[in-house]
Amino acid sequence: MNALFILFLGIIVLFVGYVTYGRWLAKQWGIDEKRTTPSHELEDGIDYVPAKTPVLLGHHFSSIAGAGPINGPIQAAVFGWVPVVLWVLIGGIFFGATHDFGALFASIRHKGQSIGEVIGQNIGPRAKKLFLTFSYLTLILVVAAFASIVADTFKATFTQSGAVDYVASSANASTAMISLLFILLAIAFGFLVYRRNASLGVSTVIGIVAIIICIALGLNFHPIYLSSNTWMIIVGIYILIASVTPVWILLQPRDYLSSFLLYGMIAIAIVGIIGCHPTLDIPAFTGFTDTIAPTGTSLGYLFPALFITIACGAISGFHSLVASGTTAKQLDKEADARPIAYGSMLIECALALISVCAVGYIWKDYSTGTTVTPTVVFASGIASMLSKIPGLSNVYNIAYSLLVLTVSVFCLTSLDTATRLARYMFQEFWLAPGETRDDVSGFKKTITNPYVATLITVVLGISLGLTGYANIWALFGAANQLLAALGLLAIATWLGNIGRNNKMFFIPMVFMLVVTVTSLVLTIKSNVLAIMSGGTGLGWCYIRTILALLLVILAIILMIEGFNTIKKQFKSKTKQA
Numbered sequence: 217m218n219a220l221f222i223l224f225l226g227i228i229v230l231f232v233g234y235v236t237y238g239r240w241l242a243k244q245w246g247i248d249e250k251r252t253t254p255s256h257e258l259e260d261g262i263d264y265v266p267a268k269t270p271v272l273l274g275h276h277f278s279s280i281a282g283a284g285p286i287n288g289p290i291q292a293a294v295f296g297w298v299p300v301v302l303w304v305l306i307g308g309i310f311f312g313a314t315h316d317f318g319a320l321f322a323s324i325r326h327k328g329q330s331i332g333e334v335i336g337q338n339i340g341p342r343a344k345k346l347f348l349t350f351s352y353l354t355l356i357l358v359v360a361a362f363a364s365i366v367a368d369t370f371k372a373t374f375t376q377s378g379a380v381d382y383v384a385s386s387a388n389a390s391t392a393m394i395s396l397l398f399i400l401l402a403i404a405f406g407f408l409v410y411r412r413n414a415s416l417g418v419s420t421v422i423g424i425v426a427i428i429i430c431i432a433l434g435l436n437f438h439p440i441y442l443s444s445n446t447w448m449i450i451v452g453i454y455i456l457i458a459s460v461t462p463v464w465i466l467l468q469p470r471d472y473l474s475s476f477l478l479y480g481m482i483a484i485a486i487v488g489i490i491g492c493h494p495t496l497d498i499p500a501f502t503g504f505t506d507t508i509a510p511t512g513t514s515l516g517y518l519f520p521a522l523f524i525t526i527a528c529g530a531i532s533g534f535h536s537l538v539a540s541g542t543t544a545k546q547l548d549k550e551a552d553a554r555p556i557a558y559g560s561m562l563i564e565c566a567l568a569l570i571s572v573c574a575v576g577y578i579w580k581d582y583s584t585g586t587t588v589t590p591t592v593v594f595a596s597g598i599a600s601m602l603s604k605i606p607g608l609s610n611v612y613n614i615a616y617s618l619l620v621l622t623v624s625v626f627c628l629t630s631l632d633t634a635t636r637l638a639r640y641m642f643q644e645f646w647l648a649p650g651e652t653r654d655d656v657s658g659f660k661k662t663i664t665n666p667y668v669a670t671l672i673t674v675v676l677g678i679s680l681g682l683t684g685y686a687n688i689w690a691l692f693g694a695a696n697q698l699l700a701a702l703g704l705l706a707i708a709t710w711l712g713n714i715g716r717n718n719k720m721f722f723i724p725m726v727f728m729l730v731v732t733v734t735s736l737v738l739t740i741k742s743n744v745l746a747i748m749s750g751g752t753g754l755g756w757c758y759i760r761t762i763l764a765l766l767l768v769i770l771a772i773i774l775m776i777e778g779f780n781t782i783k784k785q786f787k788s789k790t791k792q793a
Contacts, residue, residue, distance in 0.1 A: 217297060217500065219573040219601075220493040223486070226305060226569040230562045233309035238558040241314060244717045245321055249551040254328030254544060262462045262666075264328060267546040268416060269555065271409075271468050274475030275546070277560040279538045279633040280316070281478060282626040284528025285564045287590040289571040292525040293582070294508045295518050296501035297572055300529075303522060304572075307530030308565035311724045315700055316535045317558040318707035318721070323540035324547055327652075330540045330640055331706050335774075336649035338710045343777045347702060348645045350770055351537060354695050355638035358534070359455070359677030360685040361692070362631040367448045367681075369624045370395070372441035380441045387617075389441055391624050394434030398625065399454075401426050402470030410464040423473050431621070445682065451631070452678040459635040459670050463546060467632065474629050481622045482563075484615065485570045488601035491608075496576030510588045516738065520731040524693045529568030531728065533699020535561065541637040574598050595619035635673060642669040687756040691763055694735040698771055701728035705778040712785040733771055739764045 255266040267275070292300050322334045332351060336344030370392035373384040405423050408414040442450070458466055502508060506515040515521040523530070539557050547553060571590075574597030581587040587596055599615040602608050643664040647656065653664045662668060704725035711718035743761040747754055 217496050217498075217576075218493060219489050219496050219576060222297065222301060222496075223489055223566075223569050223573055226301060227566055229305050230308065230565055233305075233313070234559060234562050237309055238313065238317070238554050241317060241558070241720065242554050244720070245318075245711065246716060247321065247550045247553065249549050251550055253324050253547050253549060255546050255548060258327060258545075261464075262460075263542075264545045265463050265468070266548045267463075267468055269548065269552050270416070270420075271472045272543060272546050272548070272552065273556050273560065274472035275468055276471075276538065276543045276556050277563060278471040278474045278478065278626060278629045279542065280528065280532070280535045280560060281564055281567070282528075282630045283591060283623050284532065285567040286571045286594045286623065288526040288529045289568040290575045290582075290590040290593050291515070292522050293498060293572060293575045293579075294502060294506045294510065294515060295504075295522055296499045297496065297576060298500045299518065299522055300526065300572055301569065303526055304529050304565050304568045307523070307526070308562055308568075310720075311700075311728070312531035312535070312565070313558045313561035314720060314724065315531055315704055315707075316539050316561045317554060318711075319536035319703050320539035320544055320547070320553045320557040321550070322707045322710050323544035324550065324553070325710075328540075328545040328547075330637075330644055331536050331703050332641060332644055333649065334540070334710050335702075335706045338706065338713050339774075339777050339781050341649055343774055344649060345645065346770055346774060347706075348641050350695075350702075350767075351699065352638055352641040352645065354692070354699065355537070355634050355641060356673065356677050356680060357685060357688065357692060357695075358634045359631065359638060359673065360679075360681035361689055362627050362634060363448055363451050363455070363678055364444075364681040364685065365627050366451050366631060367444045369627065370442070370447045371444040374443070382441070385441055386438070389438035390434050391621060392440055392447075393438040394430055394621065395625060395628055396440075397430040397434055398427070398473070399466070399470065401430055402466055402473055405473060406465050406469035409469065420476075424476055427473060427476065431618075435617075448678060448682055451628075452674050455632055455635040455677075456670060456674045458632045459639055459674075460666050463542070467542065467636070468546065471629055471633075474625060477622045477625060478567075481619060482567060482570065484602070484619070485574070485598045488598045488605070488615075489570070489573055491605035492577075492601035494577055494601060494604070496573065497579035498572075498576035508583050510582055510585045512585065520735045520738075523728075523731045524697055524735050526568070527693060527696060528564055529571070530565065531697070531700050531724075533696045533701070533703055536699065536703035537637050537641075538633060541640050542633060570598075574601075577601060591620055591623050594623070635670070635677070638673045638677070639666060639669045642673060684756075688760060688763060691736075691739065691760060691767070694732050694739065694764070695767060697728055697735070698732040698767060701725050701732055701771070702774055702778075704728065705775065709778055709781045709785075712782055718782075729771060729775060733768055736764045736768050736771075740768075 255264050258264045289300050326334050332344050332348040335347050370388055373381040375381050409419050504518045574594045575582050577597040587593055595616045599612045602615050603612040646660050646664050704721045708718040708721035740761055743757040746757045
């Protein structure tokens, strides 16, 4: 199959979905451009700060994207390009984008608070506590994982004598230097735009030029060489400060500028695909079981593995936390919700299609296990396409380095956002539905203090990152998609309570629930079999089994309560009719 055909047909489908289905959803839900949003009603200069549409789009897209739409589709390609492309397009338009758009809309109608608060007010206090506990622990795992990834991306390599191996450490040191320079650039950009009222257009042009300078400087000057553990501590201090800093100082400008790196990466990839327009070696369909297993570990059955693995490329529960956490507190007007939430998800879908083209181009290397790291597969595939274009034969190394660097930069962006989201969840846990921190005193007043909540979150996340998070990371995929199912349920119950059409959520939430529970049951089965067979590492098998079982129980409890709420809504409508 020709890569150009796959990409452009997919982009056309996504565009049509945005214009038609996205617009229909906005009408069904009653998007009101004149209604005051929480960013204006509750503006505090810290978390609630109105943002211009391009700036907030950049923040939202940077926060939800990262490496997700690259890793998932590449790993799921073992089932063939047809299942992946179909799920990215169908799932993206009718599941993921609907989920993200709905989460943002529900949040802005609940004072910019999280999906947990939406559940509390529309299902019940117990459901809220369960959801927030689950979401918070999931975010702690994300903080641990991303902090570890960032530290490993920055760390120096040491010789046996303890000296720094400058040659082996050069690439990591460059990434660290560029990331640090990027933070300084973001602060300067935020100060100019929000405190000196500089033109966003002019500032953007200057910012993009400054990004290029930062990259050039970091590639040629990188004097910082530190160990992974040292970087973990530094990253912990950074997110501790960044997560309580007013969003206009760092979060908004950094994510806005970061988004141009991602846009640039997409543009470079499209140029490569158009210029090379290769015929991909990847099979259309390989079967209902992963028999290729490039990494040596099979993904198992197509159902549920395909829908768990692709994640951000089609639907991701993490997106609902971002939409109802940071984005909802910065939305200038309700009409911005569709391009920011629905639109960002579809851009992610386009990136997922590009990832399929990348792995398809170097399929022989991937399927044989020669090149299996998703970031490397993506960069190798796109850089190889670019190098086949007449006049660009020598561009491979430059393109490869820039693509890898771009993906790495977003880990730090997602880390900062995840920490701030976890802080919101922690604060909301101690408050009753509809209650704010201003309504409480004593212990609750102290524990919901932003600095206290952030400190607890950072300590837990960094501590887990320094120990054994990798042993339970395998559960994140199912936990993330369970978040999606619960997010869909929360939005559906709220829309039903206010008398709006919520039927578009029924199939997606039931499907994602079945996918999640099936995946968790298979996880429980594999770990129980490992325990029965004996061997080493049984302690983690017990932990994974218990955690997976708890997630299944959580899903069942919340779904029963949610379905009972929806059932009451139907009975109420029937009586009124």
